[in-house]
Amino acid sequence: xxxxxxxxxxxxxxxxxxxxxxxxxxxxxxxxxxxxxxxxxxxxxxxxxxxxxxxxxxxxxxxxxxxxxxxxxxxxxxxxxxxxxxxxxxxxxxxxxxxxxxxxxxxxxxxxxxxxxxxxxxxxxxxx
Amino acid sequence: xxxxxxxxxxxxxxxxxxxxxxxxxxxxxxxxxxxxxxxxxxxxxxxxxxxxxxxxxxxxxxxxxxxxxxxxxxxxxxxxxxxxxxxxxxxxxxxxxxxxxxxxxxxxxxxxxxxxxxxxxxxxxxxxxxxxxxxxxxxxxxxxxxxxxxxxxxxxxxxxxxxxxxxxxxxxxxxxxxxxxxxxxxxxxxxxxxxxxxxxxxx
Numbered sequence: 001x002x003x004x005x006x007x008x009x010x011x012x013x014x015x016x017x018x019x020x021x022x023x024x025x026x027x028x029x030x031x032x033x034x035x036x037x038x039x040x041x042x043x044x045x046x047x048x049x050x051x052x053x054x055x056x057x058x059x060x061x062x063x064x065x066x067x068x069x070x071x072x073x074x075x076x077x078x079x080x081x082x083x084x085x086x087x088x089x090x091x092x093x094x095x096x097x098x099x100x101x102x103x104x105x106x107x108x109x110x111x112x113x114x115x116x117x118x119x120x121x122x123x124x125x126x127x128x
Numbered sequence: 129x130x131x132x133x134x135x136x137x138x139x140x141x142x143x144x145x146x147x148x149x150x151x152x153x154x155x156x157x158x159x160x161x162x163x164x165x166x167x168x169x170x171x172x173x174x175x176x177x178x179x180x181x182x183x184x185x186x187x188x189x190x191x192x193x194x195x196x197x198x199x200x201x202x203x204x205x206x207x208x209x210x211x212x213x214x215x216x217x218x219x220x221x222x223x224x225x226x227x228x229x230x231x232x233x234x235x236x237x238x239x240x241x242x243x244x245x246x247x248x249x250x251x252x253x254x255x256x257x258x259x260x261x262x263x264x265x266x267x268x269x270x271x272x273x274x275x276x277x278x279x280x281x282x283x284x285x286x287x288x289x290x291x292x293x294x295x296x297x298x299x300x301x302x303x304x305x306x307x308x309x310x311x312x313x314x315x316x317x318x319x320x321x322x323x324x325x326x327x328x329x330x331x
Binding site: 085087088089091092094095096097098099101102105106108109112113 | 177183184186188189190191211212213215247249256258274283285
């Protein structure tokens with residue numbers, strides 16, 4: 001047991017490198033090494049899709065709301081204009097109908113006024 | 129405090145339009161024509177037109193100026209403040225209550241209204257009465273009550289009625305010219321037969 005320890009200690013003892021070892025190693029290395037491609041961990045790591053959605057959710061919601069508001073407003077305005085036009089046309093039809101009834105009744109009055117009156121009874125007496 | 133403020137604002141919001149809608153007395157020349165809903169149920173055909181000044185203005189915006197009738201109507205309507213028409217046609221004779229007509233006639237007994245035409249035909253059993261409200265030398269209202277055995281109509285036109293325009297109305301809507309002179313009451317011309325009758329007969 002002691003032998004093993006002894007042999008290990010001997011094997012593990014610090015040894016001075018041979019003369020010129022460091023220079024030889026440095027020469028063996030390429031003169032210029034390409035810069036290390038540093039990739040941030042955040043990209044390497046698989047980012048969940050929720051993160052992107054969270055980032056754009058508020059502007060997207062605002063844009064969607066704006067679009068919906070614009071289209072709804074346009075639709076409501078169109079509907080209102082259509083409704084107003086229909087009401088106006090109905091009112092104008094009513095107006096024309098009212099004027100027609102008025103003219104019919106005036107016509108009736110005119111006819112009644114112009115109609116030959118029946119001969120008065122005095123006329124009959126004179127004739128006899 | 130907030131609740132009071134909110135309730136106050138709500139009250140204002142509700143009361144504002146209601147106050148705006150509150151109507152004053154009807155303009156001079158306007159008759160109080162009942163809706164006659166019961167008559168409308170009995171009638172085979174009914175026309176009920178209620179156009180106040182706002183609706184008249186709104187309706188006239190939609191009249192086609194290229195149509196001669198509608199162009200004439202637009203001109204006539206420009207000086208009017210209301211047109212009210214009730215017309216009912218029935219399948220049976222005298223299905224309408226005469227009390228309704230009398231109620232309207234009573235309104236026409238008010239000062240200012242004068243009857244310009246009162247025509248009675250025993251043959252056709254047709255009665256037509258035309259009344260005009262003259263105020264300050266100008267016609268402010270026109271009322272026509274026409275009753276036939278199966279038809280009953282009341283027309284009330286409110287506003288500055290120009291007889292010249294009425295003249296136009298006659299020409300445009302198929303009514304023969306009545307030879308009405310503006311500013312004068314239209315005189316009821318004696319019927320030709322009556323004239324003949326008044327002449328001494330020659331053998």
